[in-house]
Amino acid sequence: MLSQQTKRQFEKEPAQSVIDAIKAFVDTSPANRMPSTRELTIFDEPLVRFADGDDPIFLEYKTIIAATHLTPREALAEAYDKSPEEIPERLSVISWILPITEPTRKSNRLKKLGPSRLWSHTRWYGEQFNNLARQHVAGVLCGMGYLAVAPPNQSCFMISRNEKGPYSNWSERHIAYAAGQGTFSLSDGFITERGIAHRCGSVVTDLVLPPSPRTAEGPYSNCLFYADDGSCTACIVRCPGEAITEQGHDKIKCPDYMATLGYRAGAKDYDDAITVAGCGLCQTKVPCEYSIPAKIKKIEQKKRE
Template identity: 50%
Template sequence: MAGSSSQFNRELFEAAPADVVERAIKEYVACSRGNWHPAFGGEAIFDEPLVGFAAGDDSIFQEYKAIIGDFHLTPGEALVRHLKSRMGSEVRPARVTVIAFVLPVAYSTRLSNRRETVVASIRWNYTRWYGQEFINELSRYLVSLLEGLGYQAVAPELADFYGWKELPGGLASNWSQRHIAYAAGLGTFSLNDGLITPRGIALRCGSVVTDAGIPPTPRVYRNHVANCLFYRGESCRRCIERCPVGAISEHGHDKNKCREFLFVRQKELLRELGRTPGYTGSYPACGLCQTKVPCEDRIPPAAGSERRQTA
């Protein structure tokens, strides 16, 4: 009777698909050991996630081809590529939905990074390392959940078609998680490029594309930089001041400078500071511009009501 029980689950899913997916993601984040910092007594890597949905035929995905580049995939293109690699032939799904999730970095990690001025804290580095492994695990879980219900699903960042392009302004992937999260109503961009959500800018994010129909989340923000104080004309420069290499200015974020710091200069600095390679783990991080800033854990309130981050 496996068929009828999966039919039953599918009926439950179809009655409230957004609620089922949001709950599944939140429960997975709350319960999975993958969301434990192995080196810090099993403390959580991420807090409760935000979840949003976008329709695959939303015109914003075509706009991204102009904003980012022609190589940036629409959700439909991502799913078609996935189906082609699975079935060998071109299958066009009748509907396409993107599920986007934002994982806010836990308080203890943000606090540790607030204290840093030169390189990231070890907790922040381990969040880049184990946190990304957890995002991959969560994405695979979501895919198998949807496939178990009889839908097609793919996590584009884990697919063989995922890649980057080296543009003059810096690296750009063919599946930008922040742009996907923006399309799914989860936040806006900022002066330092980071996505600012109701849970702040100190986060990591991910997404899955499926042929299940899920109503889209409305985009409530005035424009694509509405959550950043600088673009609201409130003269915030905190992320500029936090960057150890001057990669942020009133003209925005210099990705090449940031990247050079992350992958080259930082190594020398860590040696000078006497830190072993284990300090960064498998991937160097930084994120000083995402901590001890007014947008760290919230959409910053208007001037006058701002609570300055201490410690």
């Protein structure tokens, strides 16, 4: 139950209240703790931004990703068993980025064949926390009387496969792109102000929130390979599965390599409960791990001029 004071604050400053609610959850939830070492958190303070639910980019995703990719309106309609036309006129999408903490990044940087124990725990327990965050954010909004849904937590969420590899009907990196959180990259990873080593989440609601500006020049402009004429290929060298080349990320080789990890990296590194260990070597010990390298390079160039 939300207190009257929380409700009043929410009505007065909806955007700030949503940001505060997500940050407070990340800060205080016991689920954002490494089960192996409770003193370590899994994620740092999140980045929170908003997209207009009817931004035309969501229709473009039906061509860029697949015809099955849901628009925010379709996702909300599915959840409430309504037709998209019955859904209120204005919708917003909340996108958050959960930066992975330093001890986990540091441990993964040392790895060459498969993820560190902390990274695999971030993939497994961190995603369980992310699911709770999705439920929490949707729950707070519903508690305020708004419609709200986290599509990945719904039965309509699907992961399919085509000749390029797996893809979903709600891609949270594409949602983050729509909300101006950053851009894609040579490795496919999503580069934000806090770098590429993160997980992301999202909720659709009919609470009207101000869309965050999308300032990136294009869908790959934060990556040095595209922004600086191929000057960086660090993720190609870093990938033990030979899944990244100058042509991009191979979504068949990558999961095939990850499937062999128990054997290559030593199953003892991961808990028995973990069935997906992840990998993410391409997200650590690379110039985009912490920040937007293309932006830093531009600043350095300006200083020299």
